Amino acid sequence: MGSRESQFHALTTAPLYKLALWLLVTSLALLWLPVQWAQSLYLQQWVSHYASWLGLTVVASAAYLATLVGRLLFQRLMQQRLAAQQKLMVEEKVQTLDNTERAILREFILQGRGSVPMPLNHHGVSALVDAGILARAGSVEEYAIEGPVAPLKITAIARGKITRKVLRLPEGQLSEEQRERLLASRPEFAANLSRSSRHAA
Numbered sequence: 001m002g003s004r005e006s007q008f009h010a011l012t013t014a015p016l017y018k019l020a021l022w023l024l025v026t027s028l029a030l031l032w033l034p035v036q037w038a039q040s041l042y043l044q045q046w047v048s049h050y051a052s053w054l055g056l057t058v059v060a061s062a063a064y065l066a067t068l069v070g071r072l073l074f075q076r077l078m079q080q081r082l083a084a085q086q087k088l089m090v091e092e093k094v095q096t097l098d099n100t101e102r103a104i105l106r107e108f109i110l111q112g113r114g115s116v117p118m119p120l121n122h123h124g125v126s127a128l129v130d131a132g133i134l135a136r137a138g139s140v141e142e143y144a145i146e147g148p149v150a151p152l153k154i155t156a157i158a159r160g161k162i163t164r165k166v167l168r169l170p171e172g173q174l175s176e177e178q179r180e181r182l183l184a185s186r187p188e189f190a191a192n193l194s195r196s197s198r199h200a201a
Contacts, residue, residue: 024061093131119146
């Protein structure tokens with residue numbers, strides 16, 4: 001819905017849109033004006049004299065407006081195609097997650113947060129970002145050890161696909177032993193960032 005509204009807004013704010021629409025409507029109205037009305041408005045002779053120019057104006061205005069609509073339809077088609085490609089890329093990546101990438105995604109569950117600070121240069125993090133599974137949710141900060149760090153979130157397109165089964169997490173409440181095992185398999189940067197946050201605090 002929002003996409004359609006933005007496309008309509010782009011159409012109505014395009015250069016010369018209002019002028020082309022006004023010329024089209026006005027020219028058509030003059031060409032289709034009944035003879036009696038044209039005579040009563042003293043426009044019959046003028047319309048007859050400039051009929052060819054009015055026709056050219058109709059053609060040019062309609063062509064310009066049709067070009068705008070065609071361009072917007074093409075843009076929408078490309079956006080849908082890119083979205084489909086993004087969805088397919090996410091689905092393929094979810095099916096081929098390695099242990100490091102699963103550990104990174106489990107951080108959202110272990111920390112119970114919608115966004116988690118992560119180093120952007122980490123190979124597992126960058127792979128998930130490139131695949132469209134993770135996206136930045138805040139500004140970048142520089143850390144001495146980890147380099148550029150930013151809060152990341154699971155994208156909307158990937159959220160429904162990152163299940164506990166995919167992350168190899170047991171259903172229900174974690175036992176103490178399971179939690180200890182998961183904590184031991186956390187990505188190496190988790191402890192470093194945790195210590196840095198405590199020092200900063």
